[in-house]
Amino acid sequence: MTVKQFACKASEVPHEAAKIVPFGKFSIGIFKLNDGYHALLNICPHRGAALCEGPVCGTTKTTDAREFVYEREGELIRCAWHGWEFDIRTGEFLVDPAIRARRFPVTLEGDDIFIHV
Ligand code: FES
Numbered sequence: 812m813t814v815k816q817f818a819c820k821a822s823e824v825p826h827e828a829a830k831i832v833p834f835g836k837f838s839i840g841i842f843k844l845n846d847g848y849h850a851l852l853n854i855c856p857h858r859g860a861a862l863c864e865g866p867v868c869g870t871t872k873t874t875d876a877r878e879f880v881y882e883r884e885g886e887l888i889r890c891a892w893h894g895w896e897f898d899i900r901t902g903e904f905l906v907d908p909a910i911r912a913r914r915f916p917v918t919l920e921g922d923d924i925f926i927h928v
Contacts, residue, residue: 813916813927821922824848827885829863834928839915841924842867842899844886849899850926851888852913856904860892862912870896870905888912 816834818841824830829840831853838853840863855862869884887896887905896905902914916927 815918815925815927818850818917818924818926821848821919821924824924827867829853829867829888831861831863834926839863839926840888841917841926842888844899846900848917848919848924850915850917851897851899851902852915854913855890855892855895856910856912857890857893857895860890862888862890862897865889865891867899868896 818832819830824841824843829842831838831840840851840853842849851863853861853863866889867885868887868889869881870887872880872882874880886899888899889896897912902912904910918925
């Protein structure tokens, strides 16, 4: 059974950064992407840093040519401690999708964002 919990006002969520909201003894990052709002537990699965306080970013694509191609701008969160990058929508670590940041379903009702835990 999930519990619906108010997180914050949608108008409080900045672009290209998380709105950090309290969640018991922990906190959750609320992100605004072009397809809506997303929520991740503010704990990195690597060593427990405050994941959602890292930069929202893209990543460098692997190519066959000797060039750098930057992609997925604004879709990833990079942990500030060791640089692991996670997909904000799924919580998946880019290098190994079996490692995930915990995500929560989000609903929007008017200007209110709710997480479902
Ligand atoms: S604690 Fe997040 S990458 Fe190491």
